[in-house]
Amino acid sequence: GDDAGQAHFDAVIARDSRIEPTDWMPADYRHALIRQMSQHAHSEIIGMQPEANWITRAPSLKRKAILMAKVQDEAGHGLYLYSATETLGITRDEMTAQLLAGKARYSSIFNYPAVTWADMGAIGWMVDGAAITNQVPLCRASYGPYARAMVRICKEESFHQRQGFEILLELSHGTPGQKAMAQDAVNRWYGPSLMMFGPPDTDSPNSQQSMAWNIKRFSNDELRSRFVGMLAEQAKVLGLELPDPAVRLNPDTGKWEHGPLDWDEFKNVLAGRGPCNAQRMERRRAAHDGGAWVREAAAAYAAKQAARAAQ
Numbered sequence: 001g002d003d004a005g006q007a008h009f010d011a012v013i014a015r016d017s018r019i020e021p022t023d024w025m026p027a028d029y030r031h032a033l034i035r036q037m038s039q040h041a042h043s044e045i046i047g048m049q050p051e052a053n054w055i056t057r058a059p060s061l062k063r064k065a066i067l068m069a070k071v072q073d074e075a076g077h078g079l080y081l082y083s084a085t086e087t088l089g090i091t092r093d094e095m096t097a098q099l100l101a102g103k104a105r106y107s108s109i110f111n112y113p114a115v116t117w118a119d120m121g122a123i124g125w126m127v128d129g130a131a132i133t134n135q136v137p138l139c140r141a142s143y144g145p146y147a148r149a150m151v152r153i154c155k156e157e158s159f160h161q162r163q164g165f166e167i168l169l170e171l172s173h174g175t176p177g178q179k180a181m182a183q184d185a186v187n188r189w190y191g192p193s194l195m196m197f198g199p200p201d202t203d204s205p206n207s208q209q210s211m212a213w214n215i216k217r218f219s220n221d222e223l224r225s226r227f228v229g230m231l232a233e234q235a236k237v238l239g240l241e242l243p244d245p246a247v248r249l250n251p252d253t254g255k256w257e258h259g260p261l262d263w264d265e266f267k268n269v270l271a272g273r274g275p276c277n278a279q280r281m282e283r284r285r286a287a288h289d290g291g292a293w294v295r296e297a298a299a300a301y302a303a304k305q306a307a308r309a310a311q
């Protein structure tokens with residue numbers, strides 16, 4: 001019964017162990033995981049779009065091949081996370097329908113435009129860098145399938161970040177025009193990448209419960225601070241500046257500090273009023289419609305196979 005189930009669940013969480021799909025779990029734990037994991041999966045799928053625009057415009061065959069591999073990885077991360085979320089009792093069709101209906105959240109960061117090739121470097125270095133900072137602790141999330149998906153995904157993310165860093169390093173040490181393009185991209189992606197970690201801890205309704213369930217291991221502000229520290233150190237090697245004079249390591253707290261972020265912009269992006277929200281959703285809907293024939297053909301083939309097997 002539920003009492004025995006709740007007791008088992010509480011004991012597993014208390015000893016910081018894993019909950020598996022066949023274990024009893026409180027309904028709101030299940031819903032919290034479906035919320036976060038489906039949004040994570042949607043983020044990976046929508047996140048393919050800014051970079052996809054640059055695959056045909058890459059400056060060399062090497063860059064084109066690397067970018068294609070990265071976008072394919074993100075598709076795989078999305079499918080992997082949809083599968084992990086299906087273990088909680090929601091179907092991929094339901095999750096897809098929620099996304100297509102504009103009812104599902106995905107990471108704010110993908111509602112910004114990628115306007116120059118240098119954005120491919122800034123996205124790799126900063127967006128995937130932020131994703132790694134956020135996803136490494138999730139490798140220890142209490143829900144088994146999510147934690148295991150994160151282990152696999154984090155391995156590929158480090159390649160994503162590395163190739164972005166390398167693009168920026170090359171541009172920063174190129175012509176003055178290339179260096180300016182790299183600096184411009186870093187300037188535009190800095191604020192939005194810090195906001196990937198979520199609202200300030202004082203305005204984060206899910207954090208307390210998520211941390212009590214060992215899903216979220218560190219607060220939004222804690223991970224944001226770690227990320228700023230990584231950017232600050234690596235920007236020196238890149239020879240680029242962070243567009244935030246307030247960035248500093250506080251010797252007393254040992255924490256990296258940064259300037260104010262535009263939370264009104266964040267709220268607008270989440271409300272669908274970001275620079276590219278409409279375009280990203282139109283593209284996703286068009287891709288879904290464009291793929292209908294594949295789904296129908298696969299279903300027809302499966303039906304034939306089943307009929308043959310039944311003879």
Ligand code: 3HC
Binds near residue numbers: 196198207216270
């Ligand atoms: N974009 C969109 N929505 C966001 C957001 C963001 N950057 N940050 C927070 N929100 C939403 C939350 O979903 C929540 O809304 P909801 O209750 O309707 O779901 C609300 O804002 C309040 O935020 P909270 O801090 O209370 O919410 P969480 O505890 O869920 O924390 C989070 C937000 C840190 C993003 C957490 O959900 C999380 O760690 N998610 C998994 C990581 C993830 O989704 N990463 C996507 C990054 S991009 C990516 O993975 C692709 C990479 O390969 C490039």
